[in-house]
Amino acid sequence: MRAAWIVAAVVGTLALGAPALVAAQAGDANAAKALYELKCVGCHGQKGDGKGPAAELLSPPPRDFTSGIYKIRTTAGKAPSDQDLFRVITDGMPGTSMPSWAVLPEKERWNLVAYVKAFAADKFKEPTKKADLPKEVASSTESIKRGKEMFEAIECNKCHGTEGRADGPSRPELKDEWGHPIAPANLTKRWNFRGGASRTDIATRLTVGVLGTPMPTFIDSVEKPEDIWHLTNYIMSLGPDSPHYATLVSVTAVTDAIPEDPNADFWKKLTPNNIPLMGQVIIDPRNFNPSIDLVSVRAVYNDKEIAFHLTWDDPSQSAADPARKLFADAISLQFPPQPSSGPERPYFLMGDSSDAVYLLRWENGKGVTESTANGPTKIAAIQGAEATGKAVYANGQYRLVMRRPLVSKSETRPTFTPAVFMPVAFQAWDGGAGESGPKMSLTSWYYLRLEEPQSSRRFVIPPVVAILTLAVMLLVVRVANRRA
Amino acid sequence: MRKVIGVLLAIALVTGVALVANRPGPAGAQGGGTIEATVTYAGAPVVEKLKVNKDTEKCGTEATIEKVVVGANKGLANAVVSVPGAKGGAPKTVKNVVDQHGCKFVPHVSAMMPGEMDLKNSDDILHNIHTYSTANPSINKAQPKFKKVMAEKFDKPEMIKLTCDVHSWMLGWVAVMPNPFFGVTGADGITKIENVPPGKYTVEAWHETLGKQSKEIEVKAGQATKVAIEMKK
Numbered sequence: 138m139r140a141a142w143i144v145a146a147v148v149g150t151l152a153l154g155a156p157a158l159v160a161a162q163a164g165d166a167n168a169a170k171a172l173y174e175l176k177c178v179g180c181h182g183q184k185g186d187g188k189g190p191a192a193e194l195l196s197p198p199p200r201d202f203t204s205g206i207y208k209i210r211t212t213a214g215k216a217p218s219d220q221d222l223f224r225v226i227t228d229g230m231p232g233t234s235m236p237s238w239a240v241l242p243e244k245e246r247w248n249l250v251a252y253v254k255a256f257a258a259d260k261f262k263e264p265t266k267k268a269d270l271p272k273e274v275a276s277s278t279e280s281i282k283r284g285k286e287m288f289e290a291i292e293c294n295k296c297h298g299t300e301g302r303a304d305g306p307s308r309p310e311l312k313d314e315w316g317h318p319i320a321p322a323n324l325t326k327r328w329n330f331r332g333g334a335s336r337t338d339i340a341t342r343l344t345v346g347v348l349g350t351p352m353p354t355f356i357d358s359v360e361k362p363e364d365i366w367h368l369t370n371y372i373m374s375l376g377p378d379s380p381h382y383a384t385l386v387s388v389t390a391v392t393d394a395i396p397e398d399p400n401a402d403f404w405k406k407l408t409p410n411n412i413p414l415m416g417q418v419i420i421d422p423r424n425f426n427p428s429i430d431l432v433s434v435r436a437v438y439n440d441k442e443i444a445f446h447l448t449w450d451d452p453s454q455s456a457a458d459p460a461r462k463l464f465a466d467a468i469s470l471q472f473p474p475q476p477s478s479g480p481e482r483p484y485f486l487m488g489d490s491s492d493a494v495y496l497l498r499w500e501n502g503k504g505v506t507e508s509t510a511n512g513p514t515k516i517a518a519i520q521g522a523e524a525t526g527k528a529v530y531a532n533g534q535y536r537l538v539m540r541r542p543l544v545s546k547s548e549t550r551p552t553f554t555p556a557v558f559m560p561v562a563f564q565a566w567d568g569g570a571g572e573s574g575p576k577m578s579l580t581s582w583y584y585l586r587l588e589e590p591q592s593s594r595r596f597v598i599p600p601v602v603a604i605l606t607l608a609v610m611l612l613v614v615r616v617a618n619r620r621a
Numbered sequence: 622m623r624k625v626i627g628v629l630l631a632i633a634l635v636t637g638v639a640l641v642a643n644r645p646g647p648a649g650a651q652g653g654g655t656i657e658a659t660v661t662y663a664g665a666p667v668v669e670k671l672k673v674n675k676d677t678e679k680c681g682t683e684a685t686i687e688k689v690v691v692g693a694n695k696g697l698a699n700a701v702v703s704v705p706g707a708k709g710g711a712p713k714t715v716k717n718v719v720d721q722h723g724c725k726f727v728p729h730v731s732a733m734m735p736g737e738m739d740l741k742n743s744d745d746i747l748h749n750i751h752t753y754s755t756a757n758p759s760i761n762k763a764q765p766k767f768k769k770v771m772a773e774k775f776d777k778p779e780m781i782k783l784t785c786d787v788h789s790w791m792l793g794w795v796a797v798m799p800n801p802f803f804g805v806t807g808a809d810g811i812t813k814i815e816n817v818p819p820g821k822y823t824v825e826a827w828h829e830t831l832g833k834q835s836k837e838i839e840v841k842a843g844q845a846t847k848v849a850i851e852m853k854k
Contacts, residue, residue, distance in 0.1 A: 310789035351786030
């Protein structure tokens, strides 16, 4: 009897440890009606047609359950399995408005699976069959090399771009089966992959495609079936597994001159501070679907200057073109005009009428400028610009260096002092996506800290201490020996 | 008297033969008639042009989307003419082939009986075959440059839209027809349907943007029946 309990406990623990193994439960659609109407109608609508009141603000739009077409599936046929639907409800869809509903009891999530299936019951008549994946190939230098060859041969770049940053030439034309514009995945940010970022997830998407979108199936379109795994290994080599967001921007002290070329090796040696950006949704025009979601900051200073090296993905390089409703790509760093000793900071959304902020901004076509802002629409250029910089754009990515004297005598510009926590915020605009003015991506206040210069004493003192300690020890040993 | 009887007999024989031949019989039989359909459209042609930003060596710098192609004498090209009510007939033995050539589906409209067809890629660049269909399972398959031919099966009669997401202007149609009595109009708006069993039928013309029109006709053995169908908006 006791043994049976232990077995049951072990089995239970195993099941909990591996959510993928959770057996499908027959959900009760009727039991989920109230829950659906409480949690899901806002986006997916009463009729399940994806036309809830919030739908028009969302991109990608909410699923139309009546179509029976689902993006994420692991099945050979068109219909997803119950587990596929359960997983999306449980984990949500990264990079979209679909959140994780893991807070709901498991039974209720299975009931919701049954409820959404009922909107297109005829599509779920036949039992689903899991798609077979080719025999797995572990990642290796050779596999990644083969994956790159295949990536080029099958022209993934047409949508996903040469380096995978979703900047391919077909990107502006892409539409889903409902005619909504749809963006290809940025393969360097796989934490945003809608159906998950594991090896199996990626190989499955390549094998069966993403239904209702331009992403086709590739299982019949690679030279050998195992190329699916080589492609998977290559895609996984294109970016990190997670953005490893920074909580503080550290500015490294250097003694040499700071290069203005954003592609200089100097910058590659520095660790990036990755900062997440959100859409500005406080004032009109709001940006519910921001294009730029991350900026990597590398910052250095020497005895004269401070310089910021910013890297961010933007699928198109755009300059101002009012006729086509296109605006210039831009990015800015925001600081209080003067560092204050207390916790008080200006309003993070570009200041307000009582407290201004200082903006160090780069704009495509205009270069680097300095200005004072009392809100997103009240920006005044500071006379006698002291900042310079240089930007390069390649394969869906901007790299920018902005530099400025460390010390400022004016009241409108801050002076940067080592070891002091200085508030900093970021704003970015993808002009090609129609972003300009208040329609932007932004952060709230972060802190920036200039690391204190490390003196060469650290190379001298520890060896001296070590030698002295050794000398004392030898002395003690000798004295002890003599006494003996 | 004998002469008269001879003449009467001859008349009777001819009539009899004619009567027999007039009975709807298995198609492909010698007794079938031909339908010569002329599809016309009085409106203006609709051809959209689009600037091409990629693969210009293969696609050219300007893509044309031929939505309504009108030739001489108002002849409407790319209309599918069919005889839905006709029975029998030998299945078509020629496999339907659509080529992706110059970033266009060639032919723009093709028709076939349920079964397999070949999709060729003679462009040496990536295309993806993305079909929009309801009766047949929809397809979205990549066809990279090294996949010169891909065979696809369409088992149910239906008008299937072909698209390519890589080149959004590419558009084609495959008409899967229940019987072998169909044709697609050429630049002059004319198509011929042969070996149609004699009888009274409704002839249908379908066009991707102008919809459907139909006309009643009678097909006679060994004769060509002309039918003119005018498409309206």
